Amino acid sequence: MADSSVFTTDLGAVTAYADAKAHGYTGTREEFATLLANAGNNLAEANAAKTAAQASATQAGQSATAAAASAKAAASAVGATFYGVEFTGSTSAGTRTGAAAEFVFTPGTDTSAGQNDFDGVYPWAGMRRCCCTLNADGTVTVNAYKGQPGYIEDGTNGEVLVEVPLFYVSGMLDVNPRVSAVPMPGFRAPKKFQNADGSLKQKCYLPAFPGSIGADGKLHSIAGVVSTGNKTISQFLAAARLWGETYSIGTSADFEVLAYLMIVAYGTRNVQAKMRGVSNLYTTNIAVTGALTSEAAVIVAKGALEVGNVISIGTGSEDESIAKRRIVTAVEAIDGDSANVKVSFDGDAVTTTTAHKVWRIMEATGTANSVISTCGSPVSNTDGKHSFVFYGCENPLYGNQWRFECDWKIVDGVPYICNDTNYNWSSVENYTKLDSLTLPNEGWAKNLQADERFPWLQITKEVGGSSGTHLADYFYINKSGTRIVLRGASSRNGGPAGAFYLYLYSDASWLGWNSSADLSIPG
Incomplete structure (x- = not known):
């Protein structure tokens, strides 16, 4: 652990601590010093890890990445700088700003570590999964x-969440988003960190996994299950x-x-x-290329399915009459058959014939x-067929299934945001009308807007x-009646999908396999 005493005596750090207290920070001076020091405390450890990992090119490369990021963090920690990105014109890619000016973000796979300089700086470095x-x-x-x-992800030791340390943001997401581990002029704490009395939480929690409703009726965040679909927004809310x-x-x-964390890191x-x-x-x-009798398996062409795929089997299209929402657990070669494989899945055995189809x-x-x-x-960050993880959160914001967002809605084309947690879709009582915002018709999104009273809703x-310029995401809207919010897109939406992809088209009765909800934790 790095010596944090320099941060408790340095004038800039002392000033930053005073400003932090003025903005609601409730930790001690020593805790604040540790927060700053953490931006650079991995440098020596990363160098040692690099030396120890010479026998493994992957580990050595990963340690080198951490060392590079930690060095940059150490150089800027006392100055309490920010990490940002600036966007101009129609180009989707931005120019990195602040302490992130020279940072590189290259995602990894199951065989490559990539390079991610944000691993060495807060708040990203402080994000961690927990039961x-x-x-x-x-x-x-x-x-x-x-x-x-005691850490286990099947729910037997609690829900699997991602702990996120307090940070501060400024700028619009589509123009000049900035992130800082400490308060700075013009920065604010995200809404998730704000208590009702105006004080700040020192950390918040996000679900590690997409939401699944268990046998207990509750909405969970656990691994090894199929995230739930075919429920209305009210049913998901009731489960939570x-x-x-x-x-x-x-x-x-x-x-x-x-x-904010994603756009700044992605650049x-x-x-x-x-x-x-x-x-x-x-x-x-x-x-289905071969028949099987009473087996939790199906025979298909090689390359058609992978471990982790969720499949159904029936007579065609989206029919599920033979097997429903099963998880592929193994893909095995068949002796003497180079074209086909035997795919095993969880659940009860079934009988399949070549007249059946897999969804x-x-x-x-x-x-x-x-x-x-x-x-x-x-396997791949570009083929659109694999889940991704972002600092412990799996498939956050986009892909796999649409996600309900429950605290706002539109009524006759005008957005309304709830004043507390009494969400409903039958009236606007206890909602604030955001009539300063004019929503466009359907099309590819160019930019964002926000009401100054609710800056977190953009x-x-x-x-x-x-699909390749500006926000590079699509915007669907129905300006008649009350419409709920779906975000991100599903496994079939292709190019229009993304963090800014909004579907403001359905009413509260909407349900489908392709829409789900994630658990939101207040504490």
Whole structure:
């Protein structure tokens, strides 16, 4: 651990601490010093790891990346600088600013570590998975962090969450987003870190995995399951509220935390250009090429399915009459048959014939666990067929399934945001009308807008872009009646998918396999 005493005596750091206290920071001077010191405390350790890892090119490369990032962090920590990116014109890629000016972000895979200079700086360096007990009052009790005894992702030691340390942001996401580990002039704490009394949380929690409703009826964040679909937004919210009355499904405050961290790290508004996510996996009518009797398996052409795929089997298209939402657990060669493979899946045995078809739907939770770096996808970041992980969060913001966002809606084309957590879709009571925002018609999003009272909610302002310019995401809207919010797109949406892809088209009765919800933790 680096010596933090320099940060407690340096005039700039002392001033920063005073400013932090004025903005609601509740930690001690020593804790604040540790926060600053953490930006550079990995340099010596990273160099030692690099030396020790000479026998492994992958490990050595990963350690070198951490060392480079830590060196940059150490040089700027006392100055309490920011990490940012600036976008101009129609180009989706931006120019890195502040202490991130020379940073590189190259996501990894299950065989390559890539290069990610953000690994060595806060708040990214402080994000970590943990098993947690969710208390009825909205607080979280951490049972074990990843790497500690007791850490397990199947739900037997609590929900799997990602702990995020307090940070500050400034600028619009589509223009000049900036992130700082400490308060700076013009910066604000994201909504997720703000308590009702104006004080600040020193950390918040995000779900590590897409939401799944268990046998207990609750909405969970665990690995090794199929994320739930075919529920309405009200049903998902009710499942989350079984944990306690302040729990919820994803909100614009959850989006804000991930969006600032992601856009600054990616360095582009076109998030799919960095990690495409599960946006091109969906396909139906995969031929069954051999019959099997009473087996939890199916025979298909080689390359049609992978471990982790969620599949159904039926008579064609999206039919599920033979097997429903099964997770592929193994793909095995067949002796004497070079064209086909035997694919095993979880659940009960079934009988299949060559008259049946397989529907490849999406990816199960936990399928990005094989990635050897903090950010990346197994196998490929560009094929659109694999889950991705971003600092412990799997498939956040886009891909696999649409995600409900429950704290705002549109009524006759005008956005409304709820004043507390009493979300509903039948009236505007207890909602604030954002009539300063004029929403465009359908099209490719160009830029964003926000009401100054609710800066965390940033919605499409203009359309007229394309799949490779501006925000590079699509904007759907129905300006008649009350419309709920879906974000990100599913495994079949391809190019239009992304963090800024909004679907403001359906009413509260909407449900489908391709729409889900993530657990939102208040504490």
